[in-house]
Ligand SMILES: NC(=O)C1=CN([C@@H]2O[C@H](COP(=O)(O)OP(=O)(O)OC[C@H]3O[C@@H](n4cnc5c(N)ncnc54)[C@H](O)[C@@H]3O)[C@@H](O)[C@H]2O)C=CC1
């Protein structure tokens with residue numbers, strides 16, 4: 270198979286779909302890999318590094334898209350990239366379609382085979398291709414939140430851990446999954462007073478055990494959520510209903526009643542955000558203020574630490590890339606229900622039920638679509 274790796278073009282996005290080590294594996298399996306000029310520059314890989322493991326370097330994204338049977342990326346394709354997709358071409362990347370009707374419509378029109386990292390499942394009930402970036406974003410959310418609480422960012426002027434004699438900041442993490450647990454770990458490490466809310470009791474048990482009681486694990490009723498959010502200095506939004514738009518758990522009214530100078534890091538912004546006043550921001554201009562609450566809503570947080578993130582992502586995606594390349598998409602998808610769960614758009618059909626429901630589009634089950 271011919272695999273194409275374009276350079277990422279989203280704002281301050283320096284990750285790359287495949288490292289030279291991943292390319293070497295694909296070439297070892299007899300595949301051809303075409304990498305766009307400077308695709309790996311953001312993490313210190315030169316064109317020569319890719320050529321040394323057997324890749325060919327092409328000058329433009331247009332050439333990569335024209336040549337490849339499968340495009341391997343990191344972020345959702347931007348409009349100019351969507352225009353280059355074609356019937357039957359595989360697109361393997363993050364998509365986050367539920368809050369993005371325009372992207373969904375264009376992927377449908379392209380008739381490409383669009384497999385989203387974030388809805389690939391595993392047999393432990395997890396999301397193995399989302400997990401590594403959620404680890405990164407969860408850990409980063411506390412760095413971002415600590416900065417947002419500084420006075421120069423219009424924050425309350427609080428140090429997360431306080432100092433002896435002065436109480437630490439209260440950090441409330443909504444969602445105790447990958448993002449939430451990693452955020453809690455960093456916040457506890459910095460000495461903050463940390464509470465995690467989730468509506469899954471098993472998740473709360475895990476948080477309780479992991480932190481040996483040092484993190485409060487609270488069941489997320491509307492009542493508990495309101496109480497905690499109104500008392501918080503920093504709120505981290507880390508909820509997810511896979512494939513679906515994030516539920517708006519923190520309302521505009523909550524924001525009005527939160528402490529002036531408190532901060533929210535809405536990590537779930539890539540699925541639309543779990544805060545009513547959230548809107549996507551970029552690394553170039555990450556925060557804005559609503560009713561004296563600092564909002565940080567960067568949709569590609571791991572892009573800021575692209576070396577760590579690219580390696581972590583490739584560790585998870587490589588086995589799937591190899592299977593797609595070795596078997597072709599149809600056999601690879603039919604052989605693995607977990608990869609099949611990643612199929613969001615298939616040659617003109619929306620094949621993820623949550624995406625179809627969120628956007629009010631017709632849904633075709635992936636196994637049905639593949640067998641037509
Ligand atoms: N902004 C960014 O750069 C990044 C964003 N993300 C996003 O972060 C979000 C969280 O991802 P993960 O932690 O991997 O998901 P996860 O599935 O590991 O955890 C989500 C948690 O939310 C909980 N939850 C769902 N509905 C809830 C509700 N109504 N109230 C309380 N808890 C609820 C679930 O029980 C689960 O424990 C996703 O939207 C993901 O795409 C992930 C990586 C980077």
Ligand SMILES: CC(=O)C(=O)O
Pocket residue numbers: 344363399402403539568569570571572
């Ligand atoms: C998951 C995601 O949105 C990211 O890594 O950018």
Ligand SMILES: [Mg+2]
Pocket residue numbers: 524525526527528529560561562
């Ligand atoms: Mg207020």
